[in-house]
Amino acid sequence: MTEKPNIIWLTLDSVRYDHTTMSGYDRNTTPEIRAIADRTDGVSFSSCFSHARSSPASVPSILSGTYPSRHRTYFGNSRQLPSELSLISELLGDVGYRTVALSNNGYASSLTGLDRGFDDFTLLGSSPGEILESAGLKNLVKYAANIRRHSVGFSTDSHAHSAGYLMNELAKEELKSPDEPLFYYIHYNEPHRAYYPPLPYLNRYTDEIKMDGREAASVAMEIHHNLLDIVANGCDLSEAEMEALLAMYDSEIAYTDQLVGELFDVIEEHLGETILVVTADHGELFGEDDMLAHKYSMHNAVLHIPMVIKGISDLSDDGIVQHTDVVRTLLEIAGAETETIQGVDLRTDSREYAISQSGASDLTPLLERNPDYDRSKFCTEEYSVIQDGEHKYSQRPDDPRLYRLPDEETNLIDSAEEQATEMASWLEEWLETEGEAVGSGTEAEVDEEMRSRLADLGYLDHEM
Known part of the structure; x- marks a missing residue:
């Protein structure tokens, strides 16, 4: 590549790999x-793993190209990325890129310091006033005119509405008259719970279940509002309820896929040489470890994510991949600085293990709802897991585990001692070197509008 390519990065919230066509x-x-x-x-990578199980830590890892234990954002007491770590926006800006971001996730915003280095950063509002301010009157009017095609119609339930149409309209404005080279980070939130797809998608996958789309969406919404009570009491959903939940989740993914296709057409028409990345920040749980959404568990249902890259020649789906690798590869291609970036250049190198990390977990919300909840299910301390495609080692201080994938129930820690020791030693050395914290972040100010936004997503009872 002789000129710097445009780089468009699309993050689809909460999409697990095994619910995609690529799988x-x-x-x-x-x-x-x-x-x-x-x-x-x-290329579609079949073995891409997120760095964390939820947005507060995984999105900072994406935009900084570092692991949670290094950037510490929502991985301890820090709530904002430390100034000692550069963001991809800053590094690309230093080599001549216009840097733009559009987010519909409160953790991909100034809350975590991730707006740093962007020439233009838009967090799509959640209230009517915020939406008007961030999207503009023209787009808001267009959204209202299309509300039955791209949302649930004129409903007063804010949880049911989709903002995907507005996201694409704003993105298209930027893409149709770009200052090249352009780096554009876009974070779609549609697949995140509550799973209530737009009207044309309600019955996309209901033919084989016992409910129509309206009934299934109502069930999904009820589960969303009562998730912690359900989990605290054993995650005992009926077969019909789980079928409804999965049908609505898959419909949300299908709608987001349509948005990606529409945006890709604009990219092809209006941009020159462009690298496109389509991925997820983490996956989603549907009963694995008796859990829903993406709380507490480090099961691969929440770690194994899609990763599609278009525009880089000679990449192959070999081995395991993480976001840090893609960030380093993009920066190397752009001729940008990579000193603070972890990961490997996918054109020339590969990694031995994927590393995913969990911050300390507070089980209080579950114990408040059920004092007899099994405290041993989930580790309350920080810990890391590593995997190589065959084995997965969990460094839980209270209960280390080794699995032979895809089985994540049978603990082989005693019967495969040599393998466990090898992986434990590698992880211990990594944590003492590459995994060490850099700098110190700060506490973020959370105003009432942001607090309401995060509560709608189910984060404030248990932020990590």
Whole structure:
């Protein structure tokens, strides 16, 4: 590449790999993304793992190219990325890029310090006034005119509405008249619970279940509002309830896939040489470890995510990949500084282990709802897991575990001692070197509007 390519990074919130078309899933949820991966300069990585199980720590890892134990954002007492670590926006800005971000997730914003280095950073509002301010009257009017195609119609339940249409309209404005080279980070939130897809998608996957779309969406919304009570009491959903939840989740993914396809058409028409990244910040749980959403558990249902890259020649789906690797690769291609970036250049190198990390977990919300809840289910201290595609080692201080994948129930820590010792030693050395914290972050100010926004997503009872 002789000129600096445009770089567009799309993060789809809460999408697990095994619910995408790229994985061979029996529902064709992501045909548009699959088509991007199938292009001659496209690739879909089948073994990409997130750095954390929820947005507060995983999104800072994406935009800083570092691991949670290094940046410490929502991985301890810090709530904002330390100034000692550079963001990809700053590093690309230093080599001539216009840097723009559009987010519909409160943790991908100034709350965590992730707006640093962007020439233009827009957090889409959640209240009508905020939406008007961030999207503008013209886009708001267009949204109202399309509210039955891209949302639930004129409902007063804010949890049911989708902002995907507004996200794309704002993104298209930037893409149709770009100052190149352009780095554009876009964070779609649609697949995040509550799972209530737009009206045209309500019945996308209800033919084989016992409810129609309206009933299934109502069930999904009820579970959203009562999630902690359900989990605290054993996650005992009926088969019909779980089927409804999965149908609505998959419909949300399918709608987001449509948004990606529409945006890709604009990119192809209006941008020159462009690298496109489509991924997720983490996955989602549907009963694995008796858990829902992406709380507490480090099961691969919440760590194994899609990763599609278009625009870099000679990449192959070999081995395991993480966001830090993609960030380093992009910066190397752009000729930017990579001193603070962890990960490998995917064009020339590979990694031995994927590393994912969990901050300390507070089980109080579950114990308040059920004093007899089994405290041993989830580790309350910080810990890391590593995996190589065959084995997964969990460094839980109270209960270390070794699994032979895909089985994540049978603990082989005693019967495969040599393998466990090897992985434990590697992780211990990594934590003492690459995994050490850099700098010190700060506490973020959370105003009432942001607090309401995060509560809607189910974060404030248990932020991590």
